[in-house]
Amino acid sequence: QSFQCMSCKQLRTVILFQGKTGYSNPFSTKMRCCNFLPFKFSKMCYRMKHKFTDQKVVEIDQHGVKSTVKLRKKVFALMDHNIPDLIGNGSGEMKSKMNRKDAVDDFDISLMCRIFPSITLGSAPQVGLYDGTTAYSETNIISGTKDFEQHLYDSSLTSSPLRKDDSFPCPLTPQSVSSIYEEKLDQVTREDSQKKVGLQSQSNLTLNELSLDTSVNCLPGLTKKQREQLDNCGFHTLRKLLHHFPRSYANLQNAHGNIYDGQYLMFVGEVLSSRGVRANCSISLLEVIVGCQIADKESDIEHVTDKVGKTRTVYLHLKRFFRGTRFTFKGFLNSIANKYQVRDIACVSGKVKTMPAKDHYEIREFNIDVLEDGKDLSLCAKERPYCIYPSKGGLNPTFLRDIIARALHALPVIVDPIPKDIREEFGLLSLHDAYFGIHKPKDISEADLARKRLIFDEFFYLQLGQLFQMLEGLGTQVEKIGLLDKYRRPENNTVCTKEWSCLTKKVLELLPYTLTSGQLQAVSEIIWDLKRPVPMNRLLQGDVGCGKTIVAFLACMEVIGSGYQAAFMVPSELVAIQHYEHLLALLENLDEVKFKPTVALLTGSIPIKQSRLIRKGIQTGEISIVIGTHSLFADSVEFSALRIAVVDEQHRFGVIQRGRFNSKLFYKSSISSLEDAITDKSSKTDDYMAPHVLAMSATPIPRTLALALYGDMSLTQITDLPQGRIPVQTYAIEGSDKGFEDAYKMMMDELEDGGKIYLVYPIIELSEQLPQLRAASADLKVISDRFPGYNCGLLHGRMRSEEKEETLGKFRTGELNILLATQVIEVGVDVPDASMMVVMNSERFGMAQLHQLRGRVGRGTRQSKCILISSTASGLNRLKVLEQSSDGFHLANMDLLLRGPGDLLGKKQSGHLPEFPITRLEVDGNILQDAHVAALKILSASHDLEQFPALKLELGMRQPLCLLGD
Numbered sequence: 009q010s011f012q013c014m015s016c017k018q019l020r021t022v023i024l025f026q027g028k029t030g031y032s033n034p035f036s037t038k039m040r041c042c043n044f045l046p047f048k049f050s051k052m053c054y055r056m057k058h059k060f061t062d063q064k065v066v067e068i069d070q071h072g073v074k075s076t077v078k079l080r081k082k083v084f085a086l087m088d089h090n091i092p093d094l095i096g097n098g099s100g101e102m103k104s105k106m107n108r109k110d111a112v113d114d115f116d117i118s119l120m121c122r123i124f125p126s127i128t129l130g131s132a133p134q135v136g137l138y139d140g141t142t143a144y145s146e147t148n149i150i151s152g153t154k155d156f157e158q159h160l161y162d163s164s165l166t167s168s169p170l171r172k173d174d175s176f177p178c179p180l181t182p183q184s185v186s187s188i189y190e191e192k193l194d195q196v197t198r199e200d201s202q203k204k205v206g207l208q209s210q211s212n213l214t215l216n217e218l219s220l221d222t223s224v225n226c227l228p229g230l231t232k233k234q235r236e237q238l239d240n241c242g243f244h245t246l247r248k249l250l251h252h253f254p255r256s257y258a259n260l261q262n263a264h265g266n267i268y269d270g271q272y273l274m275f276v277g278e279v280l281s282s283r284g285v286r287a288n289c290s291i292s293l294l295e296v297i298v299g300c301q302i303a304d305k306e307s308d309i310e311h312v313t314d315k316v317g318k319t320r321t322v323y324l325h326l327k328r329f330f331r332g333t334r335f336t337f338k339g340f341l342n343s344i345a346n347k348y349q350v351r352d353i354a355c356v357s358g359k360v361k362t363m364p365a366k367d368h369y370e371i372r373e374f375n376i377d378v379l380e381d382g383k384d385l386s387l388c389a390k391e392r393p394y395c396i397y398p399s400k401g402g403l404n405p406t407f408l409r410d411i412i413a414r415a416l417h418a419l420p421v422i423v424d425p426i427p428k429d430i431r432e433e434f435g436l437l438s439l440h441d442a443y444f445g446i447h448k449p450k451d452i453s454e455a456d457l458a459r460k461r462l463i464f465d466e467f468f469y470l471q472l473g474q475l476f477q478m479l480e481g482l483g484t485q486v487e488k489i490g491l492l493d494k495y496r497r498p499e500n501n502t503v504c505t506k507e508w509s510c511l512t513k514k515v516l517e518l519l520p521y522t523l524t525s526g527q528l529q530a531v532s533e534i535i536w537d538l539k540r541p542v543p544m545n546r547l548l549q550g551d552v553g554c555g556k557t558i559v560a561f562l563a564c565m566e567v568i569g570s571g572y573q574a575a576f577m578v579p580s581e582l583v584a585i586q587h588y589e590h591l592l593a594l595l596e597n598l599d600e601v602k603f604k605p606t607v608a609l610l611t612g613s614i615p616i617k618q619s620r621l622i623r624k625g626i627q628t629g630e631i632s633i634v635i636g637t638h639s640l641f642a643d644s645v646e647f648s649a650l651r652i653a654v655v656d657e658q659h660r661f662g663v664i665q666r667g668r669f670n671s672k673l674f675y676k677s678s679i680s681s682l683e684d685a686i687t688d689k690s691s692k693t694d695d696y697m698a699p700h701v702l703a704m705s706a707t708p709i710p711r712t713l714a715l716a717l718y719g720d721m722s723l724t725q726i727t728d729l730p731q732g733r734i735p736v737q738t739y740a741i742e743g744s745d746k747g748f749e750d751a752y753k754m755m756m757d758e759l760e761d762g763g764k765i766y767l768v769y770p771i772i773e774l775s776e777q778l779p780q781l782r783a784a785s786a787d788l789k790v791i792s793d794r795f796p797g798y799n800c801g802l803l804h805g806r807m808r809s810e811e812k813e814e815t816l817g818k819f820r821t822g823e824l825n826i827l828l829a830t831q832v833i834e835v836g837v838d839v840p841d842a843s844m845m846v847v848m849n850s851e852r853f854g855m856a857q858l859h860q861l862r863g864r865v866g867r868g869t870r871q872s873k874c875i876l877i878s879s880t881a882s883g884l885n886r887l888k889v890l891e892q893s894s895d896g897f898h899l900a901n902m903d904l905l906l907r908g909p910g911d912l913l914g915k916k917q918s919g920h921l922p923e924f925p926i927t928r929l930e931v932d933g934n935i936l937q938d939a940h941v942a943a944l945k946i947l948s949a950s951h952d953l954e955q956f957p958a959l960k961l962e963l964g965m966r967q968p969l970c971l972l973g974d
C-alpha cells in the first residue's frame with residue numbers, strides 16, 4: 009500500500025519513530041503506536057479525498073527522509089498540522105460527522121486523536137491518555153450475556169436446537185434472547201435429566217461421562233474467548249464453576265422503616281444517575297444514586313410494589329473514591345460510570361450514613377449488583393434470596409452468575425457419590441439439589457440446607473480420606489476393625505487405674521499432688537490406646553500449666569513397665585533439661601531398683617562422646633526413656649524397642665514431622681534388659697509395630713479446628729487446672745512514662761512481697777530499624793539500677809545452653825529475683841513460684857503467644873500478675889481481651905470467631921489446614937461430628953471402599969491432605 013509520494017512503509021516508520029522517542033510515557037505510547045496508529049494511518053492514506061493531507065505529505069517529503077532529525081521534523085510537521093484539517097480540509101461535512109458519535113465510519117480518527125495525547129485537535133487542549141478508550145477496556149471485559157446472545161443469534165441462522173422458530177433472524181433484544189434461552193434450556197434440561205436418570209442406572213461409563221468433572225466446554229453457547237477466560241481463571245470443570253459459591257444472598261426486602269446511621273442494609277432500587285467526577289489532579293469519585301422504595305413497617309414489605317402498604321422512597325448516594333492520577337482521566341471515569349445505567353435495577357448493600365436531606369443516605373463501602381432480571385421490580389416483593397457472587401480473575405459477577413446457571417442446567421441429576429441411606433440418615437439434600445439450592449435458592453432455608461450438605465461434603469471427604477489412609481496402613485482386618493471401633497465408641501476407651509502397669513501406679517503414688525480429673529481421664533484414655541495392637545495417634549491438648557507433662561510421663565511409664573522404650577521430644581534444650589531433671593527427681597524416690605527406668609538426655613549440645621554412649625544405650629535397650637530435642641529424629645538414633653513417642657508442643661514441629669517416628673519401628677531382635685524385671689507382658693505380641701505417638705499442644709485450639717487439622721488423631725483435652733490455681737491478674741497498659749512508672753511500682757511491691765519477676769522483651773539488642781522496641785540486654789542495667797538490692801539475670805536464645813540452664817537455675821532457686829528474657833521462656837519453662845510477668849512491647853506478640861507467656865506465671869498457689877505494656881494505643885484494645893480471660897480455650901474460641909482459623913493458627917500452622925471453600929470452621933463445627941460418623945459407617949461397610957466406587961472416585965478427585973507423614 010503506497011501513498012503517492014510517501015510510501016505507507018515510510019509513514020509507518022515515521023510514526024513508530026515518533027512513538028519510540030517523542031512521548032513522555034514512551035512505554036505505553038510505543039505499544040499503542042506499534043499496534044494501532046500505523047494501521048489507522050495506513051487506512052487514512054487510502055482516503056484520496058483528503059487533499060490537504062496529500063499536499064502536506066508532499067510538502068513534508070521534500071525534506072527528504074534520510075536523516076533522523078529530518079524525519080522527526082517531518083513527523084512533527086505532520087502532527088502539528090491540525091489533523092482534522094488533514095483529514096477533512098475543506099470538508100465541513102466530515103467535520104460535522106466527526107462530532108456525531110454514531111457517524112464514525114470505517115475510520116475513527118477522532119478516537120485515535122483522543123487516544124494519543126500529543127495529537128491536538130485544532131486549538132483544543134490536549135486530551136488525557138485514557139480518554140476515549142472506554143470502548144477498548146470494555147471489550148476486554150468478558151460480557152457473558154452479550155457473547156452468548158451473539159451465539160444464539162448466530163446459531164439461529166444455522167439449524168440450532170435452541171432456535172425458537174423460523175422467523176429468525178429477527179432483531180433480538182437482550183430480554184427476548186434471554187427468555188428464549190431460559191425457556192429452551194429448561195425444556196432441554198428436563199428432557200435431558202429424564203434421559204440421564206435412565207442412562208445412569210444402566211452403565212458406569214455414563215456416570216463417568218456425566219460427572220462433575222466434565223469440562224466447561226460442554227456448556228452451550230461459550231465463545232472461544234470465554235472458554236479461554238474461564239480456563240485462565242481456573243474454571244476448567246463444572247465442579248469448579250459450581251463451587252464458586254455466592255458470597256452472600258441479598259434478602260430483597262431488607263431495608264424498611266426508620267434507617268439509622270451505621271446500619272448495614274440491603275436495598276433494591278433503580279439507578280437514577282451514575283457519574284465519575286474528577287475532584288482534583290489525583291482524586292476522583294464515582295457517584296451512583298439509587299432510588300429505592302422501602303416499606304415503612306415490616307408488615308408492609310410485601311406491598312412495596314403493589315403500593316397497598318405505606319412506602320416511601322429513599323435515595324442512596326453510593327460513593328467510591330479513587331486516588332491516583334491515572335484514575336482521574338475522563339476515559340476511566342466514563343468507564344466506571346457507564347457500568348451503571350439509568351433505570352438499571354440494582355441490589356445495593358452497605359453501611360448507611362444519613363445525609364442532611366431527608367431520606368437521603370450515603371454509602372461509601374458498598375456492594376452493587378445490577379440484577380439480571382431487574383426489569384421485574386416485583387422481585388422486591390418476593391421472599392427470594394439473590395446470589396451475590398464474588399468476582400474472580402477479572403470475570404465479573406454477572407457473567408459468572410450466567411455461566412453458573414448454565415452449569416446448573418447441564419448438571420446430571422444423579423451426580424451424588426454419597427449413598428442415599430447415608431443422606432437420609434443425616435438429613436442431607438442430594439448433591440444435585442444442593443447445587444441448585446446454593447445457586448438458585450427459592451428461599452433462604454433452602455440455601456441453608458444446601459450449604460449444610462456442601463459443608464458436610466467438605467468434612468466428610470476429609471474424614472473419609474484420613475480414616476481410609478489409616479486403614480490402608482494397617483495389616484490385618486482385626487486391626488482395621490479395632491481402629492474403627494475405637495473411633496466409634498470413644499467414651500468406652502479408658503482403662504481404670506487398677507489396670508495400669510505396676511510402674512505407672514508406683515510413679516503415681518510418688519506424686520506430691522493428686523491428679524485432676526482431667527488428667528486422670530487423659531491418662532486412662534492414653535493407656536487404653538497403648539494396650540491395643542494399633543499405633544496410637546493422639547493429640548493431648550490443655551491450657552498452659554494444666555499439667556500435661558505428668559500425663560505424658562505416666563504414659564511413658566506404662567510402656568516402660570511393659571518392657572518397651574519411650575522417647576520424649578520437646579522444642580528447646582531448656583525444656584528438655586527441665587523435664588529430664590523433673591523426671592529424675594520424681595524417680596529418685598522409687599524404692600525398687602529393678603523398676604527404676606534409666607533416663608537419658610539427648611540434645612544437640614551434648615558432647616559427641618557422651619551422645620554416642622547414649623545412642624548406644626538406646627540401641628541396646630539399656631536406656632528406657634530418652635528426653636531430647638529434634639536430635640531424636642536423627643537417623644543415627646536407633647531404638648531397641650520404641651513404643652511411644654511423645655512430641656511436646658507439636659505446633660513447633662509441624663504436622664508432618666511427627667510421622668517420622670513411624671519409621672523408627674520396633675525391632676524384636678534386641679530386647680530391653682528391663683524386660684526380665686517386668687511383670688506386665690500383656691501387649692508384647694506385636695513385633696513390628698510403629699510406635700504410638702502422643703502429641704501435646706499447649707496452644708488450645710477449638711475442638712472443630714483440632715479435628716479438621718488433626719483429623720487422623722484422637723483428641724484428648726484437659727479442661728481443668730490443678731486445684732488452688734488462681735487466675736493471673738492481667739493488666740494491659742500503655743507504654744507512656746506514667747505507664748512504666750505504674751509497672752515499676754507494681755514490680756517493686758511484688759519483689760518486696762517475696763515474688764519473682766519475668767521481664768519479657770521482643771529483642772535482645774537495641775535495633776536501629778526498630779527504635780521503639782526495648783531490648784533485653786540493653787535494659788539489664790536500667791532495671792538493675794531501678795531495683796537496687798534485687799538481682800537481675802539475662803536469658804536469651806543466643807546464650808550457650810549451659811549458660812541458659814545456669815541462669816534459669818539461679819532464678820528457680822531464688823538467687824535471681826528478676827529475669828530479663830526473650831521469647832525463649834515461652835514454652836515449657838516451669839518455675840512454679842514465679843509470680844509476676846511484665847511484657848514489653850506486647851503489641852509485637854500474637855494473642856496465643858502472650859497467653860503462653862503469661863502461662864509461665866500462676867503455676868503455683870500464689871496470686872500472680874501479668875502486665876502487658878503496649879507502645880501503641882491501637883495495640884491496647886487487642887490486649888484488653890487478655891485482661892478479661894485467662895482461659896486458653898475461651899480465648900481460642902474468641903480468636904476463631906473474631907479472626908478466623910488462618911489468623912488463629914498463624915501462617916505456618918494454617919498451611920496444614922485443608923481448604924474449606926464453604927465451611928466456616930468457627931460456626932460449622934457441629935456438622936463435623938455427623939461427617940465423622942458417616943465416614944466411619946462407610947468404612948465399616950467397606951474398608952477399601954470397593955463397594956462404593958463413586959465415593960472412591962470422588963475421594964481421589966478431592967485429594968485429601970496426607971496428614972500421616974512419611
Ligand SMILES: Nc1ncnc2c1ncn2[C@@H]1O[C@H](COP(=O)(O)OP(=O)(O)OP(=O)(O)O)[C@@H](O)[C@H]1O
Binds near residue numbers: 521524558731838867
Ligand atoms: N494435679 C496437679 N496438682 C498440682 N500441681 C500440678 C498438678 N499437675 C501438674 N502440676 C504442676 O503444675 C505445673 C505445671 O505443669 P506442667 O508443666 O505439666 O504444665 P503443662 O500443661 O505442661 O504447661 P505448659 O504447656 O505451660 O508447659 C508443674 O509445676 C506441675 O508440677
